[in-house]
Amino acid sequence: MLTLDVKIHALRHRPERPSPYMVRWKVGPQSHSKSYATKTQADGRRAQLLSARQRGELFDVETGLPKSEMDAQTQKPQPTWFEHAKVYAEMKWRVAASAKGRATRADALASVTAALVKDTKGTPPPTILRRALSGYAFNFSEHRPPASADLSAALAWLEAKALPVSELEDDPELLRLALTAMSTRLNGKPTAPSTVTNRRTVFNNALRYAVSRKLLTENPLPSVDWSPPPTDDEIDWRYVPNPRQATALIDAAATVGPRGEHLQAFYGCIYHAVTRPAEAMNLKDADCTLPEIGWGTVLLSGSSSRVGAAWTDDGKSYEERALKKRARSSVREVPIPPVLVRMLRAHIARYGVGPDGRLFRAAEGGIVLSNEYTGVWKEVRKAALTKKQLATPFAGVPYCLRKAGISFWLACGMDPTEAARRAGHSVAVLYKFYAKVLDGRREHANALIDQAMSAAEQEGEGA
Numbered sequence: 001m002l003t004l005d006v007k008i009h010a011l012r013h014r015p016e017r018p019s020p021y022m023v024r025w026k027v028g029p030q031s032h033s034k035s036y037a038t039k040t041q042a043d044g045r046r047a048q049l050l051s052a053r054q055r056g057e058l059f060d061v062e063t064g065l066p067k068s069e070m071d072a073q074t075q076k077p078q079p080t081w082f083e084h085a086k087v088y089a090e091m092k093w094r095v096a097a098s099a100k101g102r103a104t105r106a107d108a109l110a111s112v113t114a115a116l117v118k119d120t121k122g123t124p125p126p127t128i129l130r131r132a133l134s135g136y137a138f139n140f141s142e143h144r145p146p147a148s149a150d151l152s153a154a155l156a157w158l159e160a161k162a163l164p165v166s167e168l169e170d171d172p173e174l175l176r177l178a179l180t181a182m183s184t185r186l187n188g189k190p191t192a193p194s195t196v197t198n199r200r201t202v203f204n205n206a207l208r209y210a211v212s213r214k215l216l217t218e219n220p221l222p223s224v225d226w227s228p229p230p231t232d233d234e235i236d237w238r239y240v241p242n243p244r245q246a247t248a249l250i251d252a253a254a255t256v257g258p259r260g261e262h263l264q265a266f267y268g269c270i271y272h273a274v275t276r277p278a279e280a281m282n283l284k285d286a287d288c289t290l291p292e293i294g295w296g297t298v299l300l301s302g303s304s305s306r307v308g309a310a311w312t313d314d315g316k317s318y319e320e321r322a323l324k325k326r327a328r329s330s331v332r333e334v335p336i337p338p339v340l341v342r343m344l345r346a347h348i349a350r351y352g353v354g355p356d357g358r359l360f361r362a363a364e365g366g367i368v369l370s371n372e373y374t375g376v377w378k379e380v381r382k383a384a385l386t387k388k389q390l391a392t393p394f395a396g397v398p399y400c401l402r403k404a405g406i407s408f409w410l411a412c413g414m415d416p417t418e419a420a421r422r423a424g425h426s427v428a429v430l431y432k433f434y435a436k437v438l439d440g441r442r443e444h445a446n447a448l449i450d451q452a453m454s455a456a457e458q459e460g461e462g463a
Contacts, residue, residue: 002058002067003028008049011042018172025049025064032064037172037223044217080162081116082137084215085109088206089138106138108182108202111191113137115181116174117161124154126186133158168207169216175224178203239394245384246271246404249395252384259363259376265340265347266360266373267380271401272340273298274409274423281368284357288344296341300332300424334422373398410434 009024019035021042036042052066060070089109110133132154136147168174182199183191210216253264269280279300287299354361360368377398409419420430
């Protein structure tokens with residue numbers, strides 16, 4: 001039944017409720033209400049109702065909605081979160097073409113979308129549902145294989161069970177459910193804090209995109225009282241090799257077979273030039289200045305990272321990228337000590353370079369992939385470490401050499417700004433991750449000041 005008898009009341013504030021702002025109105029004899037997490041949302045809804053009444057629009061007694069909203073619901077079903085997430089993922093796939101970014105975004109959306117369903121009756125196995133979402137629903141590659149029957153069934157189930165995207169604005173508990181899902185691994189253990197941060201960023205951006213598509217009036221996520229898991233960004237120095245240990249690990253590479261011999265200089269670059277492994281993989285002979293005597297330089301202009309053929313435009317399993325958080329034309333010049341100069345000269349003399357000028361190549365040619373240099377590293381650890389060290393995460397991955405190299409620079413007294421430039425990150429990151437090393441430098445600086453002040457006092461007493 002439709003009527004013009006509509007009364008719209010002032011907002012009611014109930015601070016003890018999760019959604020404390022209530023919009024109240026009466027259509028004929030029937031009272032209606034709707035609660036919102038923020039006053040802005042509630043004011044917006046009340047303004048919509050007032051505007052409809054001022055236009056002389058009829059209201060439905062049973063639902064309390066203006067006739068135009070009733071008609072809109074009848075004519076066009078509300079899009080679900082799953083449908084919106086696919087639209088968002090495809091939009092970002094086209095405009096933000098980093099393969100690594102695509103994979104990260106798909107993982108984030110998959111972790112959230114699986115939780116935003118009407119009910120869990122008939123839920124596919126979590127691993128199947130996650131694979132279906134990240135590998136197919138949010139992957140738009142021409143190179144992905146056809147979906148198997150179980151993956152297709154999982155996507156069909158989600159199509160039927162997905163919640164309307166508008167419910168995220170109406171019910172803050174759904175947002176908490178999504179945040180909990182992104183913070184929990186499939187085995188029930190907590191997700192790494194950095195992964196939670198990345199996933200929340202993607203979720204927030206997807207909600208903002210829903211606002212731009214007029215599916216939501218406001219992004220509801222900032223209003224949700226939720227704290228991410230605590231993070232401890234500082235490096236655990238118990239597991240980072242000191243200079244003597246780092247040198248022993250690099251030397252041990254030459255003793256574990258032909259691949260270890262080939263990758264010895266690769267590990268040397270990670271330590272002495274503090275390259276990221278993906279940057280060392282991309283190093284070419286034209287990037288190196290290697291004099292017979294003294295220091296040399298390497299020019300770092302890009303990296304090669306393995307992400308899987310399903311995420312790249314050309315179907316290759318690795319991606320050529322600019323330096324991390326740098327423009328594609330950016331180049332980082334890093335001075336290298338004589339020990340690394342000699343190591344690289346010997347490597348080039350023995351192995352030459354690849355057709356594209358790369359110094360380091362896979363066993364069968366092509367780019368050295370992460371599974372190869374990490375596999376050799378396991379043998380390096382066995383050759384260089386004690387049984388007690390092997391039973392711990394000490395020097396667990398080649399990347400630890402980069403941490404060891406940066407900490408050595410700082411301990412030697414290198415200016416943090418120059419250390420950050422050579423390492424390819426900001427001074428803020430340096431202070432965030434290497435605080436203990438920098439604290440040690442502060443103590444050394446304080447000792448120098450004490451020494452100078454004592455000398456000045458002695459001179460004053462002698463005058």
